[in-house]
Amino acid sequence: MSQDVVKSPSQLKQKEMIRRNYDKITSGEVKVSSTFVPGNLNELLMCFDIANNLPEINAIQNGMRKKSGEMIVEAERSGHSEDVCTYVKADIGMMARGNIAPNGKPMPDPDLLLLSYTGCFTFMKWFELLREEYRCPTVMLHVPYAADGRPTQNMRDYIVKQLKEEVIPTLEQVSGIKFDIDRLREYLRKSARAEDDLVWMLEQAKRKPSPIDCYFGGVYYMGPIFTAFRGTDDAIEYYRLLRAEIEQRIEQGLGAMTPEGDMPEEKYRLVVEGPPNWTSFRDFWKMFYEEGAVVVASSYTKVGGVYDYDGFRHDPEHPLESLADYCLGVYTNRNLPTRVDMLARNVIEYEADGLLINSIKSCNSFSAGQLVMMREVEKLTGKPAAFIETDLVDPRYFSAANVKNRLESYFQMIDQKRRAGGSGPAAPATMNKRS
């Protein structure tokens, strides 16, 4: 039986922020741009009073409300392959079913598609597909892949040039508002303030017990910074409230919060790679907290920006360059050796028992190469790793029994390793050197 959970001030704050944003989007009173979470240029859109609508988030909302399955089938009926990304199909299916926003009101056609092609090939095709339906202005920001682990000056210059000569002129044209770089600086200053608290929050999971879950809980905590609120006072306030709540939990010696209250005993500490499944999100989470497993770090909480690995913060002194660096640094835009390094560091620094990969059928950007990554992280840390397979928002690819079996086997494997007296030496010296 589910319990009524009293929402904390930060949760109430976030709920209110999301509600207001959807009301703004559906009001018909503002210009609306659709864009993506990775490479999300929220501060820039705010400079033009353009509301930020994120189709990925709509798909997640529909997934969690058990509506995405029908939408995906609808898209497949109209010729979209079973083999491709289910976010795309959920979005197209949503359109076919009247395009109703999560607040129950019709979603207006976007005034602009801001195609930030960052870390995911599918994005490019997704917005080409949407462009066919909406026939609205579409502007592409191509973010090169940081294939050698570090962005180059050429990549940065390319992005800045696109911002100056393609993106900003289009935003000016759509909004009728002239670009004001000082306005952008002010938003970026606010972004950096919220990002400081965000990183503080992430790092609290190093504590034992961890006062937070950085995957299932983490997706809520990352919400404001990843979506339409980075650069706002609301985001600063949200992270201030969240920080105060976490400080209180630390003081009280509480473990991570779950939908059924505080986790009584922290038995397993995990690092998780890959997005969660959204259609059975609660059931999936329950498989962890029922076993006393808390996720102390996850790559999914880096998908909309990496702030805790190499110290990136939005920089008001270099506004456009800073947006370029932000885009270049999102998790899926980093090469596999860097992703391995990040995960291995997380396992070691957060004293995790191992790495769990939730491999997503829909998402080649995350998934291609994960089996190699798993072996590399095992080699570097000496900790056991495990692999499960689900999907983002297609309920047909979530097999609860299979996932639960694999998780139980994994927890047993960790127990066995512990009984055997540890799990081998870690090898941090071989990892990439950070700046």
Next chain:
Amino acid sequence: MATKSVKQIVDFCQEIYADLDFTRARQWKEAEPGRKVIGYMPVYVPREIIHAAGMLPLGILGGGADMEVIHGDAYYQSYICRIPRSTIDLAITGKLDFVDGMLFPSICDVIRNLTGIWQLMFKEKYVRYFDTPQNFRDEIGGRFYAHELGELRADLEELAGRKISDAQLNRSIAVYNENREWVNRVYDYRSATPWKAPAFEVYLLMRAGMVLPPEEHSALLRDYLAAAEAEDRPLRDNCRVVMTGSFCEQPPLNLIKSIELAGCYIVDDDFMLVNRWLLEEVPTDGDPLANLCRAFLHHSAETAAKYEADMEKKGSYLLGLIEKRGAEGVIFAAPSFCDPALLDQPMIVRRVAERNIPYITMQYAENSGQMQPIREQAGTFADSIKLWSAS
């Protein structure tokens, strides 16, 4: 008078196609000390730069239909296409041990991440993710791309242990201009007389271009044209189709044969687009990298891996081919789990359907074995075109 018969040429190409040890490329490398081989994957790399460095560009297109993938499945989940798993298998089993470097072009996330797998597993090899711009303005995407080309040139200079001069680059551009000209002549010839140049033969000829030095490949194409013209072959009552969507993982040869046997002459396709990616001759004087850059930005083929900024032009490459080749239908043949081809397909299908051009869609893997359904589908398609087209 042809000096080699079609059979001799096709047998030679078939041998290259079936040889997963890449013996020809190995022999080329061993012929002179210091020679190097650079592997590349679909869809496009500027082979001119590799050639100018005195190296052999080697197209890697997976393991094909006959290779038993033993190790590769441990590297990739079942829902990822087959080309990366057979390619990794080729590497693990030592079949690519003579390859000095690999280029992974920006075609999709799977090939992109294969760069990382190479970086993790083959640390001693040169590996480069070859990024191409999705912005096609000279002063934006062009500037980025020119820099990328410059980096590739510098990397290859280091690997070669010598500078690559502009004169060498211009000579290599000329070599590839000539090669593209012969490739295009073969395509034109097939379109004009498809019964004289069956699709599987043309396919094998183009595959040979993945392994042979371009000069040899051009000579082979010239010989084939002469030999095919000299041979008398029966004209069949087939319909004319363009096959599209097969620009990365390649269909099994039997699939191509089956389609033709079922009554469809394939009069154009997008297999191995690298052979004819650049649509116009690249100037052979002036700044060679700037010329390659302009050719990419303004005169290159359209494929799903490229962004089309102008929605009205989307699909125009395929529609242009249909018109140019007098095709009566389109076969959309995409590899399973291929993001670019499958995500692009609904948009292109719409444009084809709007023009009342008959089409069918099918999916394959490089090791698909069952050809009966393909024959039935293609045969029915051919019949429907013959029955329902204006007569």
